[in-house]
Amino acid sequence: MNLESFLSERAKAIPPSAIRRFFDMANELKGQVISLSIGEPDFVTPWGIREAGIFSLEQGNTHYSPNQGFIELREAITVYLKKRFKLSYQPKSEVIVTVGGSEAIDIAVRAVLNPGDEVIIPEPCFVAYKSCVLMSGGVPVTIATRAEDNFVLLPEQLKAAITPKTKLIMLGYPNNPTGAVMSREQLQAVVDVIKDLPILVMSDELYGELTYEPADHCSIAELDGMIDRTILIGGFSKAFAMTGWRIGYVCGPDTLLAAMNKIHQYIIMSSPTTAQEAAIEALRHSHDHVEPMRQEYNRRRRFVVHACNEMGLACFEPLGAFYAFPNISITGLSSNEFCERFLQEEKVAIVPGTAFGECGEGFVRISYASSMDNIREAMVRLKRFVERNRPK
Amino acid sequence: MKNIEEILSLLEKNAKLTAAEIAVMTDSPIAEVEKIIADLEAQHIILGYGALVNWEKTTASPVTALIEVRVTPQRGQGFDNIAQRIYRHSQVQSCYLMSGGFDLMVIIEDKSLKEVAMFVSEKIAPLESVISTQTHFILKKYKMNGTEFASKDEDNREAIVL
Incomplete structure (x- = not known):
């Protein structure tokens, strides 16, 4: 039986990863290499949060939660958003607790797209955006942001990409993989382009707690009129080092959220109960744990960016997330070649920029969510590798 | 000032950091x-640079004891004089003035239980102002100066996460 013929057009439409071979190589060498290729904190979830999860299990809280998540958690989320960004959401109707930011992206896109609808995606960006759009029958329209513009979306680029079919813009700032942050003024310039057009914004703000002076994260939903047309996605993974708990949230206007909740209740039912109890503890009592982690990232960030620029890999200053995105084109190697050879010859894993969109060619993503000792050694090896491969 | 505190806490965690790295x-x-570092050394705010050692994994394995000492303070001297007479012994690793049920906490490291016991009975207990001592031996160190001794260093995250 030819099982290929059973595959849906939708599943087939998802392109294979641009770096599959590199993936396989890195997996094979796991444990023998220094990994600066990991998009998650190296810190373990703070003990107080883990303890809340353990206590929840001890109490026998092993049942489903309401579809949208425990009301205590939804309230804690709205309190946080109010305090941090002055955003007002109704806990009962404008918040859904999701299985990480990933589920939130999926249900947001599914709830609003019809086949043929165009979605504008600035790249390089998180890998799921494009695939989620394709799975919903939408048409991704990518925009290549540039290093010389600090990888922010420019209003003229946006204007040029908009057509009558444009329904949604997917923004991911602070950005994975570039570490770029968009300031209030830069976001306002984007808002000015779309304010009279029927276009929604999905804003993925998973890294919102991880920005470095002088930058501070601004949510696009804060800008005038935007709360009514922004789907805001947040989570606990990055700020509280809770990736494996799989817990995030989506907020937005109740009409959109009601549609998302229909999808959520049939595909997920409800987010993990233990993770929700831990997340309540995170929001209520654990903000003090975020700051030391952020400061540690900041020191590593400066170290990596300084090291890259010193060895001749031009690196714009990333003011968010935990990535540096240096330009490796002085070596004459493609991103993929660079990473494959660096992995084989120096036993350090970093990710080709092309994994995050074609315009990532010529760049690599270095995650500094790793110990200072690892980073220091990796930079010594990177320098050696670059010197060996610099055209004479 | 903020810079000074940050440099101190960085060095407290890892004394091997160079000034260039900091x-x-x-x-x-x-x-x-x-x-800043030179000033901190001159002002004796930074008193030295050491390594955090888990002696239990070596063949040396010295014993450590916490000794609660109750003393009579001396007129005009308070506890300082008697504390000094105790902490000047090279076996004394640390010595603190405490609130609560006793006065001095003396931490002693020596080669064996017997040597610690002898030290207490010969050098501390007979001192005139010492009222009583109570010796507690450390059986196992779980965490010291913020470092967990048993924690595993391996990174068990996936090879690549995009």
Whole structure:
């Protein structure tokens, strides 16, 4: 039986990863290499949060939660958003607790797209955006942001990409993989382009707690009129080092959220109960744990960016997330070649920029969510590798 | 001031950091970092640079004891004089004046239980102002100066996460 013929057009439409071979190589060498290729904190979830999860299990809280998540958690989320960004959401109707930011992206896109609808995606960006759009029958329209513009979306680029079919813009700032942050003024310039057009914004703000002076994260939903047309996605993974708990949230206007909740209740039912109890503890009592982690990232960030620029890999200053995105084109190697050879010859894993969109060619993503000792050694090896491969 | 505190806490965690590395990590000029460190050393705020050692994994394995000492304070001297007479012994690793049920906490490290016991009975207990002592031996160290001794260092995250 030819099982290929059973595959849906939708599943087939998802392109294979641009770096599959590199993936396989890195997996094979796991444990023998220094990994600066990991998009998650190296810190373990703070003990107080883990303890809340353990206590929840001890109490026998092993049942489903309401579809949208425990009301205590939804309230804690709205309190946080109010305090941090002055955003007002109704806990009962404008918040859904999701299985990480990933589920939130999926249900947001599914709830609003019809086949043929165009979605504008600035790249390089998180890998799921494009695939989620394709799975919903939408048409991704990518925009290549540039290093010389600090990888922010420019209003003229946006204007040029908009057509009558444009329904949604997917923004991911602070950005994975570039570490770029968009300031209030830069976001306002984007808002000015779309304010009279029927276009929604999905804003993925998973890294919102991880920005470095002088930058501070601004949510696009804060800008005038935007709360009514922004789907805001947040989570606990990055700020509280809770990736494996799989817990995030989506907020937005109740009409959109009601549609998302229909999808959520049939595909997920409800987010993990233990993770929700831990997340309540995170929001209520654990903000003090975020700051030391952020400061540690900041020191590593400066170290990596300084090291890259010193060895001749031009690196714009990333003011968010935990990535540096240096330009490796002085070596004459493609991103993929660079990473494959660096992995084989120096036993350090970093990710080709092309994994995050074609315009990532010529760049690599270095995650500094790793110990200072690892980073220091990796930079010594990177320098050696670059010197060996610099055209004479 | 903020810079000074940051440099102190960085060095407290890892004394091997160079001034050049600290300069990059704190976004400060290297000359400034060097000066701050030199000043801190001159003012005896930084008193030394040591390694955190898990002696239990070596063949040396010295014993450590916490000794609660109750003393009579001396007129005009308080506890300082008697504390000094105790902490000047090279076996004394640390010595603190305490609130609560006893006065001095003396931490002693020596080669064996017997040597610690002898030291207490010969050098501390007979002192005139010492009222009583109570010796507690450390059986196992779980965490010291913020470092967990049993924690595993391996990174069990996936090879690549995009």
